[in-house]
Amino acid sequence: MATSTGHRGRGRRNKGDWRDKSKSNQERDGKPSKEGESHADDSPIVKAFRVFQKELDNRNDRFERIFKLSRDITIESKRLIFLLQRVIGSDDPEKLLAEAAEKIHELHSTKFLEIAKELEGQDSYQYLRAYTSGLQEYIEAVTFYYYLSEQRLVNLDKIQKQLIFPKLVSVPVESSGTDSQEAGPDAKQDNSDPSCSDDQPKPMDHSDDNAGNSSTKPEPTGSVSPAGASEDKKTMLVHVPPSEYMLGVADFTGELMRMAINSVGAGNLDTPRVVADMMRVIHNAFTVFDNASRELRKKTSVLRQSLQKVETACYTLTVRGSEIPQHMLTDVFTSTAASGENFNVDDVEEPYD
Amino acid sequence: MASTQDIFTDFQEYLNADHELREEIRVVTRDMNQLVREIQTVLQVIHQPAQGTSMAELCKTAEDMFGKGKELYRQLAEKIPENQYYRYSDMWRFVSQRFVYLAGLIVFLRDGRLVTREEVAALLGVAVQREDGFHIDLDDFLMGLLNMTNELSRLAVNAVTSGDYERPVQISRFVSQLDAGFRVLNLKNDALRKRFDGLKYDVKKCEEVVYDLTIRGLVGAHNKD
Numbered sequence: 001m002a003t004s005t006g007h008r009g010r011g012r013r014n015k016g017d018w019r020d021k022s023k024s025n026q027e028r029d030g031k032p033s034k035e036g037e038s039h040a041d042d043s044p045i046v047k048a049f050r051v052f053q054k055e056l057d058n059r060n061d062r063f064e065r066i067f068k069l070s071r072d073i074t075i076e077s078k079r080l081i082f083l084l085q086r087v088i089g090s091d092d093p094e095k096l097l098a099e100a101a102e103k104i105h106e107l108h109s110t111k112f113l114e115i116a117k118e119l120e121g122q123d124s125y126q127y128l129r130a131y132t133s134g135l136q137e138y139i140e141a142v143t144f145y146y147y148l149s150e151q152r153l154v155n156l157d158k159i160q161k162q163l164i165f166p167k168l169v170s171v172p173v174e175s176s177g178t179d180s181q182e183a184g185p186d187a188k189q190d191n192s193d194p195s196c197s198d199d200q201p202k203p204m205d206h207s208d209d210n211a212g213n214s215s216t217k218p219e220p221t222g223s224v225s226p227a228g229a230s231e232d233k234k235t236m237l238v239h240v241p242p243s244e245y246m247l248g249v250a251d252f253t254g255e256l257m258r259m260a261i262n263s264v265g266a267g268n269l270d271t272p273r274v275v276a277d278m279m280r281v282i283h284n285a286f287t288v289f290d291n292a293s294r295e296l297r298k299k300t301s302v303l304r305q306s307l308q309k310v311e312t313a314c315y316t317l318t319v320r321g322s323e324i325p326q327h328m329l330t331d332v333f334t335s336t337a338a339s340g341e342n343f344n345v346d347d348v349e350e351p352y353d
Numbered sequence: 354m355a356s357t358q359d360i361f362t363d364f365q366e367y368l369n370a371d372h373e374l375r376e377e378i379r380v381v382t383r384d385m386n387q388l389v390r391e392i393q394t395v396l397q398v399i400h401q402p403a404q405g406t407s408m409a410e411l412c413k414t415a416e417d418m419f420g421k422g423k424e425l426y427r428q429l430a431e432k433i434p435e436n437q438y439y440r441y442s443d444m445w446r447f448v449s450q451r452f453v454y455l456a457g458l459i460v461f462l463r464d465g466r467l468v469t470r471e472e473v474a475a476l477l478g479v480a481v482q483r484e485d486g487f488h489i490d491l492d493d494f495l496m497g498l499l500n501m502t503n504e505l506s507r508l509a510v511n512a513v514t515s516g517d518y519e520r521p522v523q524i525s526r527f528v529s530q531l532d533a534g535f536r537v538l539n540l541k542n543d544a545l546r547k548r549f550d551g552l553k554y555d556v557k558k559c560e561e562v563v564y565d566l567t568i569r570g571l572v573g574a575h576n577k578d
Contacts, residue, residue, distance in 0.1 A: 043530050043533065043534070044467070045530045045531060045534040046530070046533055046534050046537055048467065048469065049534035049535065049538060050537055052491060052537075052538060053537050053538050053539060055491055056491065056538055056539065056540075057539055059491075060539070060541055121484075123437070123438055123483060125436075125438070125439040125440040126438075126439035128439075152357065153356070153357045155356065155359075155360050156360070156363075241440075242364055242367045243367075245364075246364055278357075281358070282357075282361075285358075285361035285364075285365075289361075289364070289365060289368060290368075292368060
């Protein structure tokens with residue numbers, strides 16, 4: 001009966017990428033629309049569902065576009081981290097850092113700008129799942145970069161600030177997201193300046209927001225509300241939720257561990273101690289967080305292992321450092337790590353290279 | 354490392370505020386769940402209509418109970434910061450779906466047609482689109498409709514038992530149209546898609562009931578579309 005009227009009418013408005021994946025969906029209802037067009041259009045229910053279809057497609061397409069961008073960010077950030085790992089023990093660390101700054105900068109003005117465009121006028125939490133992995137990897141890379149250049153942990157404000165872009169043209173929010181691309185290179189903030197510090201004028205005034213509403217608003221870290229930024233100040237941004245930032249910081253400690261171990265090989269015997277201090281501070285803080293997410297707890301346990309490894313390294317250095325020639329120390333560490341638990345932080349990360 | 358410490362203190366505050374808000378939301382959604390159960394209990398009577406109450410009366414009673422839901426949604430909406438709907442929406446997703454299901458059921462029983470998003474929104478005092486404020490997510494709306502078809506297929510069976518032979522025909526036509534509607538959507542491989550896959554069993558059940566009636570001449574041929 002009426003069952004057959006509907007699905008003949010579809011199959012003609014097919015666009016968007018994600019549908020390639022939902023193959024079985026296609027198989028079942030993707031019948032050619034030779035006949036029954038007008039028949040299907042008659043039903044008020046089908047009419048209503050056409051509206052829903054548009055909305056769902058719009059959302060899914062946007063999600064998929066953001067997801068792709070996020071993957072690119074993940075890959076670029078991984079490369080960035082490899083680059084930064086070479087800073088210790090290199091002849092010209094300044095040059096490598098400058099190169100890293102350039103890469104970070106490029107990420108902002110390309111991929112992140114694109115995401116900001118996609119998110120403009122949207123509830124960023126709706127699409128957070130699409131870009132969370134890329135964002136975390138990026139935060140890991142960027143905190144690592146700032147740690148190497150400033151020897152301290154970069155705060156969320158600074159990271160967020162760099163992901164705020166001026167609104168280019170006052171185009172009504174559209175799902176296309178590619179129409180204003182030519183303005184990309186100009187759309188950067190002060191992110192080329194690696195030494196920018198906290199007392200710098202902020203593009204957005206959220207200091208009183210921080211003090212006043214911290215009890216009612218769940219954003220006491222002073223991060224900007226996505227809406228206020230994009231509408232009032234003619235900017236758009238990639239919102240960085242504090243929890244994402246913390247997950248990124250947790251990943252960053254893995255890099256610290258690697259750096260500490262590698263640096264000994266390069267004859268840098270103080271680094272493990274300095275790094276251990278930093279990791280300890282982070283580790284202490286992480287263990288204090290109660291009602292944290294499952295994800296955060298998982299990362300905390302990995303962090304603990306990394307810390308232990310660095311502490312063992314410090315111990316070995318103190319006990320045997322004076323006895324062993326420097327070039328042999330590396331071997332000592334390698335064997336310590338192997339005999340201990342499985343310290344490989346990369347095991348928990350996504351299989352990108 | 355003072356500044357590092359500050360970073361973590363801030364984050365702890367953030368976590369605390371988040372936790373507090375979730376607690377508040379939980380209180381409201383608990384009341385919502387309670388209300389949904391009450392309305393559902395009222396509507397369960399449709400499966401034994403012999404008790405004398407008319408369908409129109411039932412619908413009226415149930416619809417009036419939505420007034421309390423309106424108030425609860427107002428309370429909930431006040432708690433959610435702007436543009437953070439989807440940060441917390443998991444907490445009221447299921448109860449919203451049940452509200453949609455109940456509203457859909459009422460409208461179908463009363464008018465024999467599909468409830469619109471606007472009607473559901475008006476009934477609950479929320480916006481239709483995200484841009485206009487607190488709303489019911491489209492996924493949840495559709496999920497509610499799918500839950501409704503399940504209830505309707507049950508009603509088709511029970512209507513026959515109590516001698517109402519016209520109802521199953523009406524239900525069968527409606528569910529089929531709904532099925533056609535859902536086929537218009539390009540569903541991703543998610544929860545909605547999974548639930549939609551169950552719709553065909555409801556359609557089948559309704560068709561079987563209509564078949565049984567037709568073959569015995571209990572419904573006239575003019576009922577066929």
